[in-house]
Amino acid sequence: MSGKAPPGPYGFDNLPQPLPLRAYQNMAIVLRTGLLLTVILFVSGLALFFVVHPGESLSTLFSSKSFLRFLDPGALFNGLGHGDPAAILTLGMLVLVATPMARVLTGMIYFHEHGELDMSLVTLAVLTLLLVGALLLGPFLAHL
Amino acid sequence: MATQGWPRPAIWARRHAAGQYELRETLSGPTVAHGPVELLLVTLLLLLFAIGAGFLGSLAGLGGGVIIVPILVILFHVPFVLAVGASAISVLATSNTAGSAYVHDHLTDLRIGMFLEIATVPGALIGATLTIYLTKAGLVPLLLIALGVVLLATIPGSFLRHHSEVPEGVVPDHLSRRLGFGGSYQDKHLRRQVDYMGESTKPALGVMFSAGIVSGMFGIGSGVLKVLALDRAMKLPMKVSTATSNFMIGVTAAAGAGVLLAAGYMNPVLAAPVALGTTLGAFVGSRILPGLSNSVVRYVFLVLMAVLAVELILRGLGIG
Structure with missing residues (x-):
């Protein structure tokens, strides 16, 4: 390639090695498992919702109030224990949001295992930002 | 509230009290009662519209998420912030499906994807925060106009062609x-091994930050901006650029969705x-795509997007 390239361990003359096949496979498994779980939870939760709450009004679609309680882990587990469809659907959303986070964690582990300190720190920062958003920023905005 | 008295052309519109976009109703719902059958019917309609959006979006190469918010807001009169939450969830689900296939094919550059997420994730956090803040401030019309403008801007952007199958003259930064932003893959079409490296990483970070803000604000994938960063700025091969962009969409959407969910603006x-x-x-769209000429579908989808965008802007301006 033409041009003056800045120094570094990698270039066209020394291409970086791809992550091991196992890393790719594990990430695909994480994504597929998360998606499968979500689909199961969404389908069963929706079906159960219309069985358990046949008289629910259309207003349900325009409100989030009746689902807020399941953001509390205790209430969520209690709701799941009682087969509450809203709790099942909320768990589906949580699984869906958590799936990419699990994928980032998987990447971080592999970068760490292969001694790529810079990339493992980058993925740690991404994971931290995701957790800060969901665990601190979101609840803060709820009470703004 | 500035949004009171907007026209409600859909069949459910007349049943709603004015001002349904107000925050209190986003959280507690409108007080007007509806019959139980309606909820089941509307849910089935939502499912059908979403299937159509996903199918057309897939054939058009833009993703169905881009028209979910306008459909929910205009046709179903869902409060804007809840529509954004639902759209972000749908983008997450579709990106998990596409992402797993791309990762499995080893076309995704995991290093580049994960590094650029350092820009898209804070962007998405800011975007979701902006949407919640503007909703609480009663400025939903501003959000409607902004989304309309973003959709209109996406239309010419969607015609951006990939730089080339394998860019030449790349000088790694x-x-x-x-x-280690680079690697090689076996290209079945070109029947050779393609070696690549990235360049202009810092400009790409800036574009990705903007993509994150748009994604977080409106619950969309912002694929056009991501292609700009990966394809135009970093000069990655087309296949790597597409796969890496899809890989990143999930994490970006998760950042925005996480904030909206934790703040209580999600309705499962x-x-x-x-x-x-x-x-x-x-x-289904991705399965039949290889055997279909999709140019007509693409134009239909873009026209539909333009109509929805104009409707959003008119509503934001209180016209129509």
Whole structure:
């Protein structure tokens, strides 16, 4: 390639090695498992919702109030224990949001295992930002 | 509230009290009662519309998520912030489906994807925060106009062609050399091994930050901006650029969705059928895509997007 390239361990003359096949496979498994779980939870939760709450009004679609309680882990587990469809659907959303986070964690582990300190720190920062958003920023905005 | 008295052309409009976009109703729902059959019917309609959006979006190469918010807001009169939440959930679901296939094919550059997420994730956090803040401040019309403008801007952007199958004259920058932004893959079409490296990582970070803000604000994938960063700035091969962009969409959407969910702006009864429908539609679309000439579908989709965008802007301006 033409041009003056800045120094570094990698270039066209020394291409970086791809992550091991196992890393790719594990990430695909994480994504597929998360998606499968979500689909199961969404389908069963929706079906159960219309069985358990046949008289629910259309207003349900325009409100989030009746689902807020399941953001509390205790209430969520209690709701799941009682087969509450809203709790099942909320768990589906949580699984869906958590799936990419699990994928980032998987990447971080592999970068760490292969001694790529810079990339493992980058993925740690991404994971931290995701957790800060969901665990601190979101609840803060709820009470703004 | 500035939004009171907007026209409600859909069949459910007349049943709603004016001002349904107000925050109190986003959280507690409108007080007007509806029959139980309606909820089931509307949920089935949501599912059908989402299947259609996912299918057309997949054939058009833009993703169905881009028209989910306008459909929910204009046709179903869902409060804007809840529509954004449902759309973000649907984008997450479809990106998990596409992402797993791309990762499995080893076309995704994991280093580049994960590094650029350092820009898209804070962007998405800021975007979701902006949407919640503007909703609380009663400025939903501003959000409607902004989304309309973004959709209109996406239309010419969607005609951006990939730089080339395999870009030439790439000069790896310092970050690419240090962090290993490059690699090689076996291209079945070209019947050879393609070696690549990235360049201009810092400009790409800036574009990705903007993509994150748009994604977080409106619950969309911002694929056009991501292609700009990966394809135009970093000069990655087309296949790597597409796969890496899809890989990143999930994490970006998760950042925005996480904030909206934790802040209480998600309705699972709304989000579940939308996510299921969009994913199913996109899956079917991707299966039949290779055997279909999609230029007509693409133009139909873009026209539909333009109509929805104009409707959003008119509503934001209180016209129509």
